[in-house]
Amino acid sequence: MLQISKLMPQGAGLAPVLIKRAATVELDWDVRQKSRFDATDSAGRQIGVFLPRGTVARGGDVLLAEDGSLIRVIAAAQAVLRITPCSDHGTPYDLIRAAYHLGNRHVPIELKPDHLKIEPDHVLAGMLRAMHLIVTPGNEAFEPESGAYASGGHAPHDHGHEHSHHA
Template identity: 35%
Template sequence: MIRASSIIRRDAVDADRIVDVITLDHGDRHRRRIVLNADGGTAFLLDLDRADILEDGDAIRLDSGWLVEVKAASERLVEVTTAGTLELLTLAWHIGNRHVPAEIADDAIYIAYDHVLIDMLHGLGARTRIVERPFRPVRGAYHHHDHGAHTHHHGHSHG
């Protein structure tokens, strides 16, 4: 089986080396070791040293040197909006306080569909709308990349 052991970040992808595309939702883009089948039929073993997040536009480097481009799949999301910026920032704090992955845009926050969170957000004055689109949540503050390496360090307690 073809093996892939590294991720090329979107800003370093050589489009001429792409031989296939793989469409994955947010949950499936956090991987370490799994057999994957790209949209065009290329099957390969993703075998990273440690779990990492495949971002929309990144590429998985096959051992042959060819690349499989990562495309974020459309997902059922909740678009969260408010009347003003301060209210949206307050909602972002509440969402973050629950350690929920969130995509933050200028005028909205996007989270994975969760009826309990929708009820909480409505109670805080939010407007919500169910949408279908790729989910690209903000990476955590302690997530660092160093030439493909992933490090995670907590300087605080969750207890």
């Protein structure tokens, strides 16, 4: 079994041609949020992934194997609920309200300008429908938000203006 203990977020620092040529591994959200798992890559190799605790693999990340080979992570299609505003009597603002309520329940949620995605949950689906949102089951890649304080997310950066974001 090929061991992996390093993840390169979005293949940072690698030439695009190397990423394109890399083997791939297709993983759903449940597996990608674990720091230790076994899988089979597109070359048919058994891989054992041992990442630092709390590490989350995202679609487009690159795993570096002990033999120096690269394996690009693909977010696998999985069961999701796609949430959209009702075109007859809703507005895009309804998505903001839904995201707020889902966030209060600590639900992993993928945010897009025109829709939200969550993992299937009939209770949450009922709540969202009661808010006059359209909830459609689907099978798509799922990339929930990592959260404002999550490690491994976006690093602090300069916005190019002179003020602090601290209160």
